Amino acid sequence: MEATTFVLFGATGDLAKRKIYPALYNLFLDGKLPQSFTVFGLGRRTLTDETFQANVEQSLRDFSRREASDELLIKRFSSAFRYNVLDIGHVDDYEKLLNRIEQREAELQAAPNRLFYLSVGPEFFETIAERIQQSGLGSADGWKRLVIEKPFGHDLQSARDLNEKLSKSFAEEEVFRIDHYLGKPMVQRLEALQQENPVIQALWSNRYIANVQITASETVGVEERAGYYDQAGAVRDMFQNHMLQMLMVLAVQLPHISTSEKVRFKKKMVMEAVETLQKQDVATSVVRGQYRAGSINGQPVVGYTSEPGIDASSMNDTFIAARLQIDDFFWRGVPFYIRTGKRMKEKTTRIVIEFKEPLQHPSSEHKKGTVPNLLIFEISPNEGITLQINTKDAKNKGQFKPVQIDLFAGQEDAPEAYENLIFDSLHGDPTFFAHWDEVELAWQWVQPVLEAFEENLVPLRPYEAGSYGPAEADALLAADGYHWWFDTKPETEVETQQKEGEQYAYNTNH
Ligand SMILES: NC(=O)C1=CN([C@@H]2O[C@H](COP(=O)(O)OP(=O)(O)OC[C@H]3O[C@@H](n4cnc5c(N)ncnc54)[C@H](OP(=O)(O)O)[C@@H]3O)[C@@H](O)[C@H]2O)C=CC1
Numbered sequence: 001m002e003a004t005t006f007v008l009f010g011a012t013g014d015l016a017k018r019k020i021y022p023a024l025y026n027l028f029l030d031g032k033l034p035q036s037f038t039v040f041g042l043g044r045r046t047l048t049d050e051t052f053q054a055n056v057e058q059s060l061r062d063f064s065r066r067e068a069s070d071e072l073l074i075k076r077f078s079s080a081f082r083y084n085v086l087d088i089g090h091v092d093d094y095e096k097l098l099n100r101i102e103q104r105e106a107e108l109q110a111a112p113n114r115l116f117y118l119s120v121g122p123e124f125f126e127t128i129a130e131r132i133q134q135s136g137l138g139s140a141d142g143w144k145r146l147v148i149e150k151p152f153g154h155d156l157q158s159a160r161d162l163n164e165k166l167s168k169s170f171a172e173e174e175v176f177r178i179d180h181y182l183g184k185p186m187v188q189r190l191e192a193l194q195q196e197n198p199v200i201q202a203l204w205s206n207r208y209i210a211n212v213q214i215t216a217s218e219t220v221g222v223e224e225r226a227g228y229y230d231q232a233g234a235v236r237d238m239f240q241n242h243m244l245q246m247l248m249v250l251a252v253q254l255p256h257i258s259t260s261e262k263v264r265f266k267k268k269m270v271m272e273a274v275e276t277l278q279k280q281d282v283a284t285s286v287v288r289g290q291y292r293a294g295s296i297n298g299q300p301v302v303g304y305t306s307e308p309g310i311d312a313s314s315m316n317d318t319f320i321a322a323r324l325q326i327d328d329f330f331w332r333g334v335p336f337y338i339r340t341g342k343r344m345k346e347k348t349t350r351i352v353i354e355f356k357e358p359l360q361h362p363s364s365e366h367k368k369g370t371v372p373n374l375l376i377f378e379i380s381p382n383e384g385i386t387l388q389i390n391t392k393d394a395k396n397k398g399q400f401k402p403v404q405i406d407l408f409a410g411q412e413d414a415p416e417a418y419e420n421l422i423f424d425s426l427h428g429d430p431t432f433f434a435h436w437d438e439v440e441l442a443w444q445w446v447q448p449v450l451e452a453f454e455e456n457l458v459p460l461r462p463y464e465a466g467s468y469g470p471a472e473a474d475a476l477l478a479a480d481g482y483h484w485w486f487d488t489k490p491e492t493e494v495e496t497q498q499k500e501g502e503q504y505a506y507n508t509n510h
């Protein structure tokens with residue numbers, strides 16, 4: 001792999017400590033870092049290289065998914081780290097940084113390939129990109145890349161403005177917009193699954209699929225991020241990026257051999273085909289919710305407006321559910337239901353594909369007990385792929401019952417999203433980063449929703465903490481004759497299966 005200088009803005013921050021250093025360490029353990037590799041950590045705090053290295057080492061002990069007890073290995077890893085004081089607003093600091101980087105590259109006789117990772121607040125993105133260019137940091141002979149964290153804009157216009165400014169210093173192919181859901185192994189697997197398996201490919205359209213349900217539910221509340229979250233809400237925090245990215249990845253139709261350009265082009269086509277909503281119609285397809293007091297895992301929790309830092313009159317959304325339609329040859333007529341929220345009953349990211357029931361006939365008594373075939377992708381925190389089909393019940397002649405077959409049970413020691421994404425950015429592979437076209441189209445879809453929320457055209461529905469969200473989110477599906485799987489599954493079926501000790505007890509096991 002080519003020599004790389006990894007320049008990390010926000011090196012003293014939370015994301016660096018919890019995700020970036022552990023990810024780099026795991027890549028190092030797997031031999032996936034370049035031979036010639038230096039990290040320049042940046043922040044306003046004054047730290048020596050040694051103190052910085054000690055902080056990095058501590059973050060591995062605290063947050064690495066692998067045991068970080070081999071002191072020799074840890075030291076070898078941290079010896080690649082240097083620290084530079086840099087205030088984002090100070091032009092001189094960039095020049096000093098450039099000197100130091102050039103010295104180090106000369107010492108290692110390394111090509112000046114520089115990856116700039118912006119792990120700082122979005123208000124700094126433009127300034128940093130501009131200063132990188134002005135200072136000469138970005139005009140060496142090697143390649144340069146800009147890895148940028150979310151949020152990418154606050155609405156359609158601010159996202160366009162930001163992109164225009166970044167594009168003055170970095171070309172689109174040099175910009176790697178992180179959406180950590182695209183780094184999750186199961187999301188990455190989704191693409192390959194469809195591309196490499198004719199059975200799945202054959203089923204992947206409105207001919208066989210009745211509806212698709214994408215859920216990302218969290219048990220945590222606003223945590224310590226009131227300032228950010230109360231301005232963002234679930235719609236900006238999760239829906240515009242992670243949820244719409246999962247929709248694109250799931251619905252994309254890829255030829256057998258696909259380049260990264262092809263994947264991103266086809267994802268763009270999906271997003272272009274998603275039917276847009278008019279502001280006044282948003283309420284018919286979107287449910288907005290906010291959690292009230294309740295209990296999570298048996299512990300009482302306060303409602304959103306009683307959380308520290310949140311105004312008692314806040315109308316912010318902590319839950320959103322929506323029905324989307326993709327108007328193209330493959331998906332016309334298949335509703336995609338998406339929901340995400342905080343303080344829900346379980347922490348899970350899951351996609352359920354419900355198949356049509358062409359053989360079902362209301363009068364066929366012997367079909368009693370059948371339920372739709374389902375294909376279930378558990379994305380995180382557990383991983384798995386399960387197929388639900390109907391079989392005959394040996395004990396009850398004439399009755400059918402559903403069984404679930406585990407097609408894939410997750411991989412032990414699977415890399416974390418940040419490992420996958422940092423590895424790809426070091427290689428210059430943009431497949432699992434959000435292209436500007438996708439980001440812009442996602443904001444375009446979301447914009448009328450933001451406006452409808454702002455103007456209170458969509459009622460704010462309360463839901464109890466520890467529930468699956470407001471009842472109106474169930475009504476969204478019920479209106480089409482469906483229900484959410486795995487929270488409204490008929491109790492009796494589950495109970496019966498559990499009694500028989502069969503593997504059907506999906507909710508309990510996953
Ligand atoms: N934390 C997380 O889990 C996630 C974070 N993100 C995104 O990642 C980014 C960073 O988040 P996070 O690490 O949580 O933020 P923190 O507030 O923990 O860290 C901010 C970092 O920015 C640096 N910084 C702030 N102001 C300046 C300045 N004027 N000049 C130089 N450096 C400055 C701080 O260093 P110092 O104080 O030393 O100057 C610190 O290292 C944000 O865009 C966030 O949205 C995205 C997903 C998850």
Ligand SMILES: O=C1O[C@H](COP(=O)(O)O)[C@@H](O)[C@H](O)[C@H]1O
Binds near residue numbers: 216218237238349380
């Ligand atoms: O980007 C974000 O994602 C997390 C949820 O990520 P996950 O990998 O744990 O599913 C969410 O808590 C946070 O609010 C949001 O900013």
